[in-house]
Amino acid sequence: MALDQRFAIKRDSKGRFCGAGAYPSAHPALETDYTCLSKAAQRLQKALETAERQQRDAEGADDGIPTVVVRASPGAGKSTEQRRRMAGRVEASEEGRVVFHVPTLALAEEAAGEAAALGLKAQAIRGRAAARSDGSGPMCKKVDVVERASRLGISVRENFCERKDEDGTIRRCPHFEGCAYLAQFQSDATHAFLASTYLRLPDPSGQDCTQRIVDESFWRELVWIRDIEVGEFLAPRPFLFKTKAAQHADLLMAAGEVTAALMAGGSPLSLPYTAEDFDGFAKLEREARPPVAELAPDQDTKNQKATLVKAELVHRQVSLFSAIWSVLADTKRNGLVRCERLRHYMFDGKPVLRVIRKRTMPHSEPMLVLDADADREILTAVGCNVIAEHELTLRPNAIIQQLHDRRMSTTSLLGSEKLREEWRRIIAREVLRDRLGNNSGVLVGATKKVVRTFFEDAGHDFGSMTEDEVSQFMLNTRLHGAHWLWFGGRALGSNRYKTCSSVIVIGREELPVSALEDQGRALWGDTPGRPLRLIEADEKGNLRLPEEEVQYEMTDGSAMAVLVPCHPDPRIRRLQLQARELATRQMVERLRLARSDRPKRVILGCSIPIPGLPVDALVSWDDLCPCRVQAAVITGLVEKGVVRLSHKGLSADAPQVFRTENAVKCFLGKNKKCAALRRQLKEFSRMEGCGPAELQSSELNARVQHLLW
Structure with a gap:
């Protein structure tokens, strides 16, 4: 494939400037060691068997949650095979409660149904805000106040469901007896299927488990990022006791000095405060706690709401202000001179402080992680002690075309109706191909904003719909003859599109540099001896990533490459790979390419190479578009x-x-x-x-x- 385009200024057939595109690389061609499909089932069974044994042997280990990873290609069948193994243990009379986490409630329902068909006592756990299975409203009758309380860290079960007072009085919610949310925990199910969001919460059933399995990526659930306006942080704390007046004055002085240092581009760690001083300020902030004692399960909703209003007034002080001091204390204690998890920026003309942390998983049982995208360093950062990894990579049965001279940013797609019309024509061509062939469907993937804009271009008005209603409409409506899906949790684990004959991915998911770096700050910020390599803003305040050569894997064995914006910090680059390249692969793999009985068609509408998707043809935008x-x-x-x-x-x-x-x-x-x-x-x-x-x-x-x- 003779495409020497490194130095040429490129124009398309109409004379328009276009991207430089792909060029021959001087480095050896990429070549993945794929597992033969005929051996895949046996190797997967062996990997899961070994992983489970390693998981059992790791019980009681210290230094993080003992974790075994099975990194098998999307569509390899790891989740299905694991459920079969669970059924086999039940048949062998091996007792124990198993908790199985998946990205969404919809996938939990699907997985629980498949597990029940195998003879397991399986149940999908629905959150309080989730709709009842019969569609008669949310699982919790007081979901609005309960969710507000939960965000404040108030115990929902004790303050809204049921509580036994010191005098022995049992106080219950008026809806307690008929509560659909609580009723689901009274079943005899031994296998619970939950959304991954529960990994950052205590088990809602209150029960222990003998095995915890996590299907697909979950680390984003543990990233904690919050903003505080500088004006709020500098304001007096109205809920502190008058006896603390002197300490209050010291705290406000320190808050002003910390803020001034950050706004001047300096470091608050250069101020004359010790780690103990910062700890003291954090403790002082926490002394004004939400008035949870005034809440009771048998109160009416009006009184509970009034109490929550008071609690919300001090919540920012308790959880956010104290977090600032705690981050500074940790960093000072580690002997660092700059704090990466606290930064200043401007929003709508107002100065804002952003405090960044990671949550701790409230679980200790050994975990089995089934994730094609699992990354040891990321898992370690969120508290996992990865004791073993197993890998299985399958070649996709597909004919893959990739655009090589356009990146198709979300900004360009949202800003150009003409560009979206050109994509509509490409989609129509693929739909016609499908109808003349197997007529099994075409999937189109993009960011959610781009998908929504295509629907609005076609005349759909979402003005009166909620976000969830819009999502359901777009998922269940064919547009231009195709199914539509967007990057994120919706594109993980689903088999809904496995019969489609082709997939078109328009653009890519690209986090802003600041958002990407904030994730890195949360996971690795302020690590002694390992500072993050962050991007410096240019003279206009923009954060621009340097470009690096990244190779395509070509099916013809050629060494082709393209310049790609890559974060210079290797750890943050891992996060970028997860959000960008691997999100595209997950979208494509909704077609379950490895086990397809016929080659499917894949069009990658972005020049960035995707690991695990070997390219048959690199095409220019001009050649991809029909006349x-x-x-x-x-x-x-x-x-x-x-x-x-x-x-x-x-x-x-x-x-x-x-x-x-x-x-x-x-x-x-x-x-x-x-x-x-x-x-x-x-x-x-x-x-x-x-x-x-x-x-x-x-x-x-x-x-x-x-x-x-």
Whole structure:
């Protein structure tokens, strides 16, 4: 593939500037050691068997949560095989409670159903805000006040569900007896399936488990990032006792000095305060605690809301202000001179402090992690002691095309209706291919904002819908003949699209540099001896990533590469890989490529190489886009099943492409190649007996299809 484009200034066939694109790399070609599919099942079974034994042997170990990782390709069947193993243990009379975490409630319901079909006593645990299985409202009747209390760290069960007072009085919520949320914990289920959000919370059932399994990535649940306006941090604390007036004055003085140092670009650690001083300020902030004693399960909702209003007033002081001092104390104690987990920035003209930490998992049982994207260093950062790793990589059964000269940023996609229209034409072409073949569906993936904009372009109005209603509508509505999905939890673990014949990924998920670095600060910030390598802002205040050569893995064995913005800190680069490259792979793998009985089609609409997806062809944006005649014919065939090839017919059957008959004439008059294509299509239409100037999707022969593709 002779693409030497490193130094050339590139233009497309229309003379427009485009990206430099791919070029031959001087480094050896990438080559993944894929496991033969015929051996995959046996190797997976062996890996899971060994992992479970290692997990049992690790019980009681110190220094983090003992963790065994099975890093098998998406679609390898690791989750299904693990459920079979769980069923086998039950048949062998091995007792114990198993907790199985998956990305979403929908996946928990699906997994619990599959487990029940294997004979397990399985149950999906629904959160208080989740809808009841019969659709008759949320699981908790007081979900609004309960969720507010939970965010404040107030015990929900004791203050809203049931409590035994010191005099022996049992106080219960008026809805206690018929509470759907509490009732689910009274079942005899031995295998609980929960969303990954529960990993940062105590087990809602209050029970211990003998095995904890985590399916897919979960580390983001443990990142804690909060903002405080500087004005709030500097304001007097109205809830402190008057006896603490002197300490209060010292605290406010220190708050002013810390803020001034940060706003001046300096370090608050250079101030004359010790770690013990900072600890003392944190303790002082915490002394004004939310008035939880005034809450009781049998109170009416009005009184509970009034109490929560008071609690919320001091919550920022207790949880956020004290967090600032605690972070400074930890950093000072470690002998560091700069604090990475506390930073200053401006928002809407106001100075803001951002405090960044990581949550601690309230679990100690050994964990089995089933995740194709598992990263040892990230897992270690969130408290896992990775004692063993097992890997299984399967080759995708797919024909993969990748755009090599455009990155397709979210900003460009949201800002250009013309660009989205060009993608609509590519989607229509793929939908027509599918309908003429297996007719099993096309999946389109992008960021959620981009997906929503495509729907709005098509005339859908989401103004009166909630975010959840919008999500459900987009997931369950075919647009331009295709299914739509977005990066994130929705694209993890789902088998909903496994029968689709092709997938198109438009652009990529790209976190802003500051957001990416904040994740890095949360996981590794203020590590003694290992400072983070953060990006310095340019003269305009922008954070720009340096570009590095990254290779594609090519199926023909060639060494091709492209320049890619990569974070210079190797740890933050790991997070970038998770959010960007591996999110794209997860999207593509919704088609379960490794075990497909036929090669599926993959179009990667971004030039950034994706690990685990070997590329068959690197294509330019100009070559990927159909010409306007092709686009008009394809649009008419997809939307109406027939397209007329006259000037009037093309504009009438594909108004998105040609708004008027005159637009068709003008375009064909200037584009001889496209005019010749139209004449060829008209000739073939006569040969097929479709009439002198029309094509029907039900009667397209191979020659016509070749002209359209």
